[in-house]
Amino acid sequence: MTFTPHGKHLIAGEWLTGEGTFRSAPAHGAPHDFSGGTVDLVNRAAEAAEEAFADYAATSREDRALFLEAIADQIEARAEAITAIGSAETGLPEARLNGERGRTTGQLRLFADHIRKGDYLDRRHDPALPDRQPLPRPDLRLMQRPIGPVAVFGASNFPLAFSTAGGDTASALAAGCPVVVKGHPAHPGTGEIVAQAIHAAIQATGMPAGVFSFIHGDSHAVGAALVQHPLIKAVGFTGSLRGGRALFDLCAARPEPIPFFGELGSINPGFVLPKALAARGAKLAEGWAGSLTMGAGQFCTNPGLIVMPKGVLADAFATAAGDALAKIAPQAMLTDGIAEAYRAGAERAAGVATPVFEGVSEGRNALPAVYKTTAEEFLRDHTLAEEVFGPLGVIVTVTGEDQMLEVAQSLEGQLTATLHLDDGDMDLARRLMPVLERKAGRILANGWPTGVEVADAMVHGGPYPASTNFGATSVGTMAIRRFLRPVSYQNIPEALLPEDLRGV
Incomplete structure (x- = not known):
């Protein structure tokens, strides 16, 4: 299947134009214009989403599950075209x-099976x-009920899994919430073809047209208008600390503040304990270099x-890491x-730490850069x-267990x-665990954090600034909880209760 973007927005079943255009900047191939x-x-x-909410929230879990599966089927039907334009962009x-x-x-x-x-209803x-x-x-x-229309922002680094039909959209639709997506301007064509897939699934399953809308946007004004719209009841976001914090503040400043589920920034520390370093330092250095450079x-x-x-x-670890990094070819960055x-x-880091390996990055291509410093310097300068x-x-590098804990x-x-x-290393690990439990949403042993399993027990979130809500996850089935709220029914006649609560 070939695909040429038409550059329009999908609003409640209609493909519409806006004002002016912006041009994509693909890594290779011809650019396209988008409204x-x-x-x-x-x-x-937002108004279409609100209009669709009552009917969509009242659909059965089976009907919503079939809708989610239909979206998956429609995406797979466009597999070749999605890969082609996604790679180009x-x-x-x-x-x-x-x-x-x-x-x-x-x-x-997964969410179809889950609902x-x-x-998840916690009846x-x-x-x-x-x-x-x-x-x-x-x-x-008591049971959990959907909260209302949800805004989702596409991510630059995951044009599929964290964008138009990604985890935020999937979990919100599973919960019974209509979704309005602001596509990321780094991959507008990819977002558009996935929106077409969702539109086809809506038509195939008879869902309300307003259950999903997709808006192209290369301006901050569109995002600000979306999070401030009074009919939007929650926001899912993956992006930069600066951009996410600005949107978070707008959500909090609304007359009716709403939750902003933002994943913002993380350096994902790894602690190499003494016995492990002595036993397999070179192997760990090679593994770190591979994880560090995965996907640029x-x-x-x-x-x-x-x-x-x-x-x-x-x-020796630093030398081995540098040797491994020297073999890495330049990789294209997203924008x-x-x-x-x-x-x-990299220039900021070079100003405060000693270079271990510095590739010369030019244009849109990147080569790795690694620096070394002491705990004293690291604690003194927050830049690193x-x-x-x-x-x-x-x-x-640290001088002992206490200094590792201090870092x-x-x-x-x-x-x-x-x-x-x-x-x-178990005694030192026991000292570190209570600290790390308060710092991170996921703790690993003897592995590398790149690669997030989509599963019931996954947490992809953490204390600020990793995310804006430490009690939530954007990956795994628990992500649905972000778009639900508990409602208690006191002496309500059986006939008035939600279908899923009758007979409980």
């Missing part, structure tokens, strides 16, 4: 996009006790910081702006604790934290 988003389109999309290799497409359709089918089971029933003394107890029933380092779980005991073993920001981050989006890593305690919230340990 610019407007506040009027945001209004129309982002520079990501075909194999990566094929895998990401499988993850996207897998998420949709069929019904456990509870306290029967009436009319004879209880000193006062009778009323009949009380453009993963939110990229392990940008590694902490280990000072000494000849740390020096020219991301490439420029990466180079600027800030995320640099790209294949940049920092090695921090861990100094960190801000993280998506992940990793312990590299052997049996002889």
